[in-house]
Every structure is written in structure tokens, then in C-alpha cells.
Amino acid sequence: MKSKLLKIFIWIPAVICAVMIFGFSGQNGENSGNLSRKAAGVIVDIADSVHLVDVRWNGRQELIDKIELPVRKAAHMTEYAIFACLVYLAFTVDGVSWQLVRFISFFATAAFACSDEFHQLYVPGRNGCVTDVLIDCVGILIGIIICSIADRRKKMII
Secondary structure, three states: OHHHHHHHHOOHHHHHHHHHHHHHHOOOHHHHHHHHHHHHHHHHHHHHHOOOOOHHHHOHHHHHHHHHHHHHHHHHHHHHHHHHHHHHHHHHHOOOOHHHHHHHHHHHHHHHHHHHHHHHOOOOOOOOOHHHHHHHHHHHHHHHHHHHHHOOOOOOOO
């Protein structure tokens, strides 16, 4: 009984992550853009406070404009790397063999990324983009590589 409950509960973080990703994708274009600008502003302010940049010389808004797109794409990669790790962990606890867990986790999260971009086609001010799916897949791959390295069950191939 305890094992069955664990197999159910282990999926809760992955489901929560999927719901959060879906929620971010459901934001209209203006709200999504404002969130990206706020995140970029925080990064610029931190970089200024530790003297990596000087906003007096570079201009705060110009720096925000320059890093907004990379911040947005890094957020895509990061959220999908985390999601992939949570899915990998859940499949591992479910008993998927170490040989298959990487592939199943990759394809399950990549399928979600595709459906998420499709969902954005119907959100005002947003668009679905194949490039974003590819960026998500890079994040997924990074997450699965991290999990594979950390996975003690993995057999050493010589």
C-alpha cells in the first residue's frame, strides 16, 4: 500500500510543474511580456548592485531591452529542465528501467512542450513557435542529462 501511494504522490510535483507551465502559457502577450521585462529588470538591478554593469553609463532600460529575449528563452529552458527532472524521477519511482526512463521522460515532456505551443496559438497576443519547442527540448535534454548523471542505477558501460 505504501509503495502504491508513493507512486501516486511522486507525480504531484510533475503535475504542479505542468500546470504552472500551462498557466504561464495562458497569459496574454502583454502580461507575458511584462513578466519578462520585470525579470530582466531584476537581473539588471542585481548586476548593477554587484558592479557587473553600470546602469548610469549603459542605461537601465537599454540593458533590459537587450537581455529580455535571452531571459525569456532561458526561462523556457529552465522550466522544461525542471519539468523533465520531475518526470524522470516519477517514472523512476514507477519502476521504469534505467535504459528506458531517459527516452520516455524526454518524449513525454517534449510532447507536452508541443501541446503547450499549440495552446499558445489560441492565447491573445501569443503565438506557437517551433523554435520555442526546440529551446524547450534543449532544456529537457539538459534536465535528463543531469538526472542520468545523478541516477545511481545507471550501469557503467566500458
